[in-house]
Amino acid sequence: MIKGVNMAPTKESPSLKEVFDKEVVTQKIASHKKASPLNASKSEKPLSKVSNLSSNLSEAPDANTHITVLLDEAVQALAIKPDGIYVDGTFGRGGHSKKILAALGAKGRLIAFDRDLSAIESSKAIEDARFSMVHSHFAGMQNELADLGIGKVDGILLDLGISSPQVDVAERGFSFRFDAPLDMRMDQSSGQTVADYLAIATEQHLAEVIKNYGEERFAKQIARSIIAERNDGRAITTTGQLAKVVASTVTRHEPGQNPATRTFQALRIFINQELEELSLTMPQCLALLAPQGRLAVISFHSLEDRIVKQFIRDQANRDDLPANFPVRAAELPQPKMMNVGKTIKPSAAEVKRNPRSRSAVLRVAERTQVA
Ligand SMILES: C[S@@+](CC[C@H](N)C(=O)[O-])C[C@H]1O[C@@H](n2cnc3c(N)ncnc32)[C@H](O)[C@@H]1O
Numbered sequence: 001m002i003k004g005v006n007m008a009p010t011k012e013s014p015s016l017k018e019v020f021d022k023e024v025v026t027q028k029i030a031s032h033k034k035a036s037p038l039n040a041s042k043s044e045k046p047l048s049k050v051s052n053l054s055s056n057l058s059e060a061p062d063a064n065t066h067i068t069v070l071l072d073e074a075v076q077a078l079a080i081k082p083d084g085i086y087v088d089g090t091f092g093r094g095g096h097s098k099k100i101l102a103a104l105g106a107k108g109r110l111i112a113f114d115r116d117l118s119a120i121e122s123s124k125a126i127e128d129a130r131f132s133m134v135h136s137h138f139a140g141m142q143n144e145l146a147d148l149g150i151g152k153v154d155g156i157l158l159d160l161g162i163s164s165p166q167v168d169v170a171e172r173g174f175s176f177r178f179d180a181p182l183d184m185r186m187d188q189s190s191g192q193t194v195a196d197y198l199a200i201a202t203e204q205h206l207a208e209v210i211k212n213y214g215e216e217r218f219a220k221q222i223a224r225s226i227i228a229e230r231n232d233g234r235a236i237t238t239t240g241q242l243a244k245v246v247a248s249t250v251t252r253h254e255p256g257q258n259p260a261t262r263t264f265q266a267l268r269i270f271i272n273q274e275l276e277e278l279s280l281t282m283p284q285c286l287a288l289l290a291p292q293g294r295l296a297v298i299s300f301h302s303l304e305d306r307i308v309k310q311f312i313r314d315q316a317n318r319d320d321l322p323a324n325f326p327v328r329a330a331e332l333p334q335p336k337m338m339n340v341g342k343t344i345k346p347s348a349a350e351v352k353r354n355p356r357s358r359s360a361v362l363r364v365a366e367r368t369q370v371a
Contacts, residue, residue, distance in 0.1 A: 068095025084154030179240030214266030289367035
């Protein structure tokens with residue numbers, strides 16, 4: 001079953017609110033879209049030529065496949081009960097979902113989410129009465145599950161970030177390896193593209209996005225160059241233009257890394273509100289998990305991992321009372337979650353087989369009985 005729900009605009013986080021007046025920007029985008037040459041060309045002129053900006057394509061064997069990261073480890077971490085109800089919050093190409101289904105019995109259920117329409121399309125290959133696919137951002141999880149009559153689940157998996165098809169299909173505009181319209185939306189059916197954002201961003205806001213989400217030390221200079229291009233009548237509307245402007249601005253970067261790597265990561269995280277999504281979803285996982293239910297989250301960079309680690313730590317710590325506070329142990333608030341084992345990283349063999357797994361970190365937590 002596929003439940004087609006367009007992704008509602010995600011809620012704005014307090015951190016972004018500090019630097020970005022979204023209402024104003026949304027209005028500006030609406031007027032920009034009317035006049036946008038990118039907008040006009042989208043329907044009239046399909047991208048005819050894709051040029052490769054990099055010689056290193058070794059990580060992109062096939063644009064429509066995704067090699068699942070930590071497949072066995074993540075599914076084992078869920079400690080699947082055959083009759084349980086499980087959630088895969090990030091279906092992608094279904095690698096984890098298929099393994100979960102294989103571990104479930106006849107009465108088990110799996111509800112998968114993804115906000116990417118091509119992920120939804122690929123889920124149609126799974127013909128299994130125990131499986132439901134929902135087109136939604138995962139921060140809509142609790143509401144969507146309630147609509148399906150589900151209040152509690154036995155395990156939730158989040159395999160964060162982007163899938164290989166998203167980054168390997170040039171037209172999605174995620175990669176500096178190709179020259180394509182600068183899109184980067186995971187959900188192609190809603191929201192602003194990176195080109196839309198760059199058409200109206202202030203230099204200060206852009207610099208903060210690049211610094212905060214890309215941890216890029218040349219953020220200010222890059223923002224200045226991008227805005228200067230726009231002011232000179234050369235608005236940045238393609239991945240190739242952006243990669244070029246960044247490369248001409250960044251004077252030092254990690255060896256072997258494209259100078260635009262951090263800027264692309266930052267804009268992707270920002271445009272998809274990835275950190276806000278995660279922050280909104282963690283408390284929902286807590287509320288949804290039945291006692292002994294498991295949460296398994298695979299992160300790919302420290303910004304994500306920090307949110308997951310902090311959330312689990314806050315739930316696992318019984319309190320933040322000072323030491324020697326005069327209270328009986330039994331009176332202390334009891335933890336709602338506990339860590340399961342240490343963080344899990346891909347083996348050397350997995351990283352060799354799939355270099356994209358190299359930064360993955362899996363954290364696992366279990367829900368306790370405490371309401
Ligand atoms: C790393 S891939 C998952 C791959 C999957 N585990 C597999 O084995 O094929 C991440 C997927 O999560 C989706 N995604 C990322 N953030 C999302 C969000 N906030 N809501 C829904 N889907 C999201 C992306 O569209 C992408 O398809």
